[in-house]
Amino acid sequence: MRPLRPSLQMIMQDPIASLNPRRRVRDIVAEGLRMWPDRVVTSVDEQVAEGLGAVGMDIGTVGDRRPGSFSGGQCQRIAIARALALRPDVLFCDEPVSALDVSVQARVLNLIRDAKEALGLTVLFVSHDLGVVKSVSDRVMVMYLGRVCEIAPVEAVYDAPAHPYTNLLLSSAPGSRRPPVPDLTGETPSPLDPPSGCRFRTRCPLARERCATETPPLRALPGGRSVACHFPLDSENEATP
Template sequence: MSDAMTSDKMVAREKAEAKVPFETILEVKGLKRYFDVSAPWLNRVLEGAPKQILKAVDGIDFAIKPGETFSLVGESGCGKSTVAKLIVGLHGPSSGSIEFEGMDIAGRSRKEMAPIRRRLQMIFQDPYASLNPRWKVRDIIAEPIRAFDLADSPDEVLERVGRLLTQVGLAPADGDKYPHEFSGGQRQRLSIARALASEPDFLVCDEPTSALDVSVQAQILNLMRDLQKELGLTYLFISHNLAVVCHVSDRVGVMYLGRLAEVAPTDLLFSKPRHPYTRLLLDTIPDLEMSGRERMPVAGEVPNPINPPDGCAFHPRCPFANDRCRSERPDPRPTGDGALVACHGIEEGRIPDAPIISKPAVPEGLSA
């Protein structure tokens, strides 16, 4: 191992072990993002139609501690990816705050975000679409190094690119290739290398394995966990795969129609789900142990986010809903064991406890 690589590992280890002066590295408060999806003005005038506002994110709060993996789960269209884009600045919030180590970065200009952007990076769902097909790999990975002035000479840039490629399980010689010459899993490794090139502290991972084969998914997830331990990284992890979320997360937030239904430590959420929607999601996990556990049937479709229901957004599909649920929006309340649940039925004690649920099996190839 070269002296440079040894030095990098020592710095990374010191960074991971250093005491962080902030209890939370990222805190989101009252975050909202609305999109105007109305027809053109003239059409609305002629048809007498009102504006149509899509409430993609409708007021959420959560905090992420340094070094942990916080996951967001929920059905398609619930607002998970919008939250990811808000945090890294690809969208500006309609209201609310996003505090990174105590600094509110919501709505900052491109120039104001420049010093912070180096420490906040994103891994996208489709690795091929996020890599410039006309650039060689070495130029793709070197771009953050040059943009943030992290190297003193062209030779040092190339050396850092080679070390990053080695770090994600590729070879320095791969820098002379183009993205189309790699498989899907290898392209995601390139995306991770590019994200690490700016020496970030916080990575937003927007379904980083959903476009990959199952065996390759495990390889990428193992790589991400190893890098987290080695470099002291913090992850916001977004996924549909509940089995993966269960085994890579420290805490989980369950989103429904732009709102957080429940936030809890991973072991607690998967063993003792409170919110009826959380139970619905967990009931979709195959019961490989054939326990015969009764599952709660929930009918209906996800409501239109342009015209969400009053009160609790889940009440049209909830078997425990009453008049209060239909008229009053529930606020997340602590349950006393580390969870936050936004449910009137849980608050009033009229929803029975769910049976103890066994954790999903570890996905094949994923290190326990």
């Protein structure tokens, strides 16, 4: 894993906790470059200044300050600068805006989107927020109880979901114009003791006998979509036999 690590960088959910409170911003952003000198193209100082500049921060102003003197949004920008300093190939974003004020979410999302375009990054973005997922994704994977339900291009997922759980998620979103779906009953089952067959069957309005005995495999459908359901919805959101 060691040679691979600099290519895989991560932005955490809690930006304040993800930065060492005792270190200065310039040292936080430089740490990866000091550990991986082969990633230094110009000089550590120059790349740190560039990285902070890319997230709208001036090294002269913020370089000697510590994380405690910044807001959550500013800390997340420092964390993005730290991740991008190594010029990674893949950036994992674990709910990177869920702890931030709505007013700064757009700025952080734009920074991630800009970095993706500029550096040709692959971004794996984890979120519960359907609006955020729609705004940043090319392809979306929907999961329930640790299993993949559906993978598809973003327009396909939002315009015509094929898995009943995706349909339910989208219909339950505040302000959704999709037709309402029947209310779900019961709690989400424990992943330690999941239902037999399809994990969603205890709450799925379309469940049939087969769903309890056979785990639906992830299978390919037209349009670059894969779905794990015995009776996926068609484009009119009707179950197919």
